[in-house]
Amino acid sequence: MSIEAPQTAQQTEPTVLHASPAARSGAPFVETPVAYDAIVLASFGGPEGQDDVIPFLRNVTRGRGIPDERLEEVATHYRHFGGVSPINEQNRALKAALEEEIARRGLDLPIYWGNRNWHPFLEDAVSQAHADGHRTLLALATSAYSSYSSDRQYREDFARVLGSDEGGTGLGEGDDPVTIDKVRLFFDHPGFVEPFYEGVRDAVGRWLDDGYAASGIRLLFSTHSIPTGDAQRSGPRDRDFGEGGAYEAQHRAVAAHIVERLRAELPQAQDVDWNLVFQSRSGPPSQPWLEPDVNDVIAELPAQGVRAVAVVPLGFVSDHMEVLWDLDNEAKQSAAEAGLDFVRTRTPGVHPAFVRGLVDLIEERLDGTPAAERPHVTDLGPWFDVSRPGDCENARLGFRPAAAGIAP
Template identity: 50%
Template sequence: MADSTAGGPAPYDALLLLSFGGPEGPEEVVPFLENVTRGRGIPKERLAEVGQHYFLFGGVSPINAQNRELLAALRKDFAEHGLDLPVYWGNRNWAPYLVDALRELVDDGHRRIAVLATSAYAGYSGCRQYRENLADALATLAAEGRPEPTVDKLRHFYNHPGFVEPMVEATLAALADLPEELRAGAELAFTTHSIPTAMADSSGAPDDPARATPGGAYVAQHLEVAGLIAAAVAGATGVADRRWQLVYQSRSGAPHIPWLEPDICDHLTQRQQGGADAVVMVPIGFVSDHMEVKYDLDTEAVARAAELGLPVARAATVGADPRFTAAVRELLLERAAAERGEPVRRCALGALGPSHDRCPAACCPNPRAPRPAAAQD
């Protein structure tokens, strides 16, 4: 938190919650997937096939409802702590769209906007692409003759206590869901979204210490969080040598392009063959229990574990946990104090320390071609 919060959120006059979006009915599934894959030339028939994941849940992704819950929790937290700052919400791929949210913000008179993206880590898809989306939306507002606000994206929060501590608690709760005789020997599989290895290698700022490690900042940051949670779980359970591994899920790319591995289902197979008593899946790469958690873990991975006869449990994501909403408030106040030129204490666990406020221009490059991005040096 900032050393001094006397200035409150100034210079910011609004917070924008920026997320991915998702369909809220069967008729929205294919149009939503067309938005997600625009420019890639994927046939509508293939999109309908991919959409079966959504149709299993009535064509409704949980993500919008979860964002509404987080939006309400942030507003409640701000009000309870005397933070007079409105909170808006916009999505990359579905209503409410980002550009519409920015139109509403400027029409309501807001000109300096802090942005919380619901992605905790460095990487093209999780950071720069959101900043490209912001640049596109700002360009649209300018073309419409509307005022163009200043937008600042809040720093990555993967190692903030308000993100890590709820994940520790959720992991312990998942362990407790296993039969008692399996808990001591249960392994931890920390899961996140797989991305192309080339994209992983280039993630982070060029001078980021994490870039010196294999996998760049994306992998290094996930390993940091996994290690923090594993250490806390070891302390709480007294099992110091519990096996854990970072694994991946939700791969969607062409087979000939290398992506981060192992996949969670392959990992479960390998660990069953290796004699694991049980596995707890800990989705550290996701802020809420949206479709990639509900399908890829709760449906697909659980089905694989059942085929293997391997007991599994799944830890909850942070969602709208009060510690996470408090972390967002702290991130906002620390950034506001920094913008005012005041001393700032930045909360971060582990060895990597707090992320930068402003992304360098060369940070997490677009894998296809350079594009304008907002909120950078």
């Protein structure tokens, strides 16, 4: 059963900032075609050299007053890889793959790539799109789930860039404004889920072939921990998603789907168990964050009769620094100390199913595909085109202007 949300009555004044005419009413799903003329690929950004690391981390933590000495503790992760985050190169590869698929389908849609925290910045991408004559933009953010940092903050970025305050471009104002809509969150789109399923199937299948008992295999679906207060505020306010909000509920639903499919396709895997775990916590000890930590869970597995563990980076679209450091380094070491066979399964990256799925999402908005016809693999989807009131509030900052959603 999909989430039901009341259709918002047509209003004389826009309720959604910087939206295309089709999205301004605030209806949850835009089911009329929109002639978008360009795509904005929006991402987090990352340093590309040792000299970039601290300035990048200052951008990430702006407004929080964190001294450089503290930032240097995190910087060691980047310095281990020469000061280069993999995320920018991964976005270049994704942009190229999307352009190839868009061209294959005969869609005339250029892609402009911009980041929140490092070059190329979103301001530059939107300004270039405007200079090239494009006014009706559709944003695709490289985050699949509901939370402040993975959803609302991108929508705040779009509003900030299009506005005239805080160094914005002002391009969303005046007689010929630029508009930005955003594709729906794709946590349960088949194209996003397929690469994770393939990784799980292959890892479990190899262990079963090697004689491991299914009960001795554990799947740990890992995602970025976030403050509990932000998790509780994720998702529409008129729906109770449980203690971890929509953020945790979405991950659990996708993980459950993958395991259910695994057991259906590999009957010998019936006794393979799983947990949702969290990683990459960065807040002070006094602040509650989502738990349990992946390393703590790994340490407990031998006492439960587990011999092999597959860590599935379910919260990540590609091999971000958190995957390379926190999983391929720290979690792998935890498994070695526990005497467990360890596999970290793949992220979607530029897997053909993922790339096709993202372009499918773009075509949904071009065509105005009815919500009832949109693919999704959990009962939580398909997610909304226009975020609902109060969705993904930041517990510390409250609400700031955001595009692609109804103002609180």
